[in-house]
Amino acid sequence: MHLHSVHSDGVHTPTALVAMAVQKGLRAIAIADHDSVDGIDEALAAADGFDLEVISAVELSVEYQRFQDIHLLGFCIDHRDPAFREKLAEFRKRRDDRGRAIVTRINNRLARQGRRSIDYEEIARSAAGALGRPHIAMALIARGYAHDMQDAFVQYLIPCNVPKRYFPMAEALAEIHRIGGIAVLAHPPTITPDRMRLGGLVRELASMGLDGLEVFSNSCFEDTIIFLESLADELGLIMTGGSDFHGFEDDVEMGSGRGGLAVAYRLVTGLKTRLSDRKKESG
Incomplete structure (x- = not known):
């Protein structure tokens, strides 16, 4: 349901x-x-x-x-x-702040790997403005940085998580x-x-x-x-x-x-x- x-x-x-x-x-x-x-x-x-x-x-x-x-x-x-x-709406603002912080942490990790960063605004647009961690994962998969959702979470989303x-x-x-x-x-x-x-x-x-x-x-x-x-x-x-x-x-x-x-x-x-x-x- x-x-x-x-x-x-x-x-x-x-x-x-x-x-x-x-x-x-x-x-x-x-x-x-x-x-x-x-x-x-x-x-x-x-x-x-x-x-x-x-x-x-x-x-x-x-x-x-x-x-x-x-x-x-x-x-x-x-x-x-x-x-x-x-x-x-309060939660959405906090979610947006959290999403930005997660992407910043991921980009720091990507920089250490010699990889190009992902763009928060671009991900947010594709997510109709309601960005969640799976949307970030899909951006990583699209770049070839992860094979699938599980791989994206294990490599990036979990270690770069920010508490909600x-x-x-x-x-x-x-x-x-x-x-x-x-x-x-x-x-x-x-x-x-x-x-x-x-x-x-x-x-x-x-x-x-x-x-x-x-x-x-x-x-x-x-x-x-x-x-x-x-x-x-x-x-x-x-x-x-x-x-x-x-x-x-x-x-x-x-x-x-x-x-x-x-x-x-x-x-x-x-x-x-x-x-x-x-x-x-x-x-």
Whole structure:
């Protein structure tokens, strides 16, 4: 369900993503860019007239206690909310500063290797102004400095990384709820492989207002899915799924992925039911 466009670290425009989803016969997609909602209106317009539902979403970069870069999905949000967009604009400025710093570090490394530098502005233009590390990686590949994405990250992006800023978890949960959304923890196994620690974290987040878990993802195989389903049932959390499609993965497609991943529409129905229940409670 959740995927990324050029407005964060994906390689396709929202219009192209809609066209791909229509061609695949998908019933729903969620444009969930990292710390950005700029692609949603384009996707909604592109889907007009097609039997495809575009869910307004965002994937916030969050920290909680010792855990950094937790990804928190907000589904069915009011993506036009001015205060929320202002918060994201702050993040975009910080992301731009971070991108420039990473490119500077990479260029220093390239200079030591006797190689020509890459140009930040040129990369930013190709990324529709929403530059992420994969866009820098693609520039390195295009120059012949790396064979593929993994090689680019190992040689340059990881050693030249600059830490990013995160939303505090409590603030992220409150903000998603304020703009009418459902808060779901994305690809939980990437947070920690230790199931005892992960279970403890999810229980804490559920007590803070977390609504759901992304049970079906490229990070989840059968035994992990069983564990997450049990955790969701125990805590009354909804279950969602997503291919986390960016457009550059060899073994991931929109709506499907590793380990035989296939995202069923019933997960969208569960999302809508939780949203409806919340509106009744608040109404």
